[in-house]
Amino acid sequence: DAGITQSPRHKVTETGTPVTLRCHQTENHRYMYWYRQDPGHGLRLIHYSYGVKDTDKGEVSDGYSVSRSKTEDFLLTLESATSSQTSVYFCAISEGRGSTDTQYFGPGTRLTVL
């Protein structure tokens, strides 16, 4: 998984609680991304980061916030979890340069909101 770890790998939580997912990379890549994957919708971008403390919104950012205080870590926070946020969350990284640059994915976090 290209030097990418995600924690936790599985989480069950209750509606209304805050949840933080962590993505850690050892590749020193500049760009990091958070996606969610749902049946019938495929992969959808939530937020991405193009450097330390530099982040931007993706397609489905409502209800999510992110932070990147170090190159290697990208945190995704569900401020008040809802059942619609039950999903599998993937982190991805890319170098951000070069003719063959593309995104490499982590193993995923399976989140269930009851």
Added chain:
Amino acid sequence: QKEVEQDPGPLSVPEGAIVSLNCTYSNSAFQYFMWYRQYSRKGPELLMYTYSSGNKEDGRFTAQVDKSSKYISLFIRDSQPSDSATYLCAMSPSQGGSEKLVFGKGTKLTVNP
């Protein structure tokens, strides 16, 4: 119309068959095309990467891009049970970084021994 359309399948073939997976797209600005393979309960892994039109071959896998038809394909020769997975196409207008990838929804393939 969705930017990227991909038949979700499922597709079931016997071992040794030639498999053809396809995506169509509407944005003529797309120039970089990727195929990812995703095993059950795993993250997507990059399988093939092509730029603009043409073919690219890697072992049993061949990726084709036809920009005039806005159509990309992935062919798998001599398919194996280990090829059973969901295949996602992805594309972007430019390379890497802040340019976001647009994904198809994936085609689930089962290769039967």
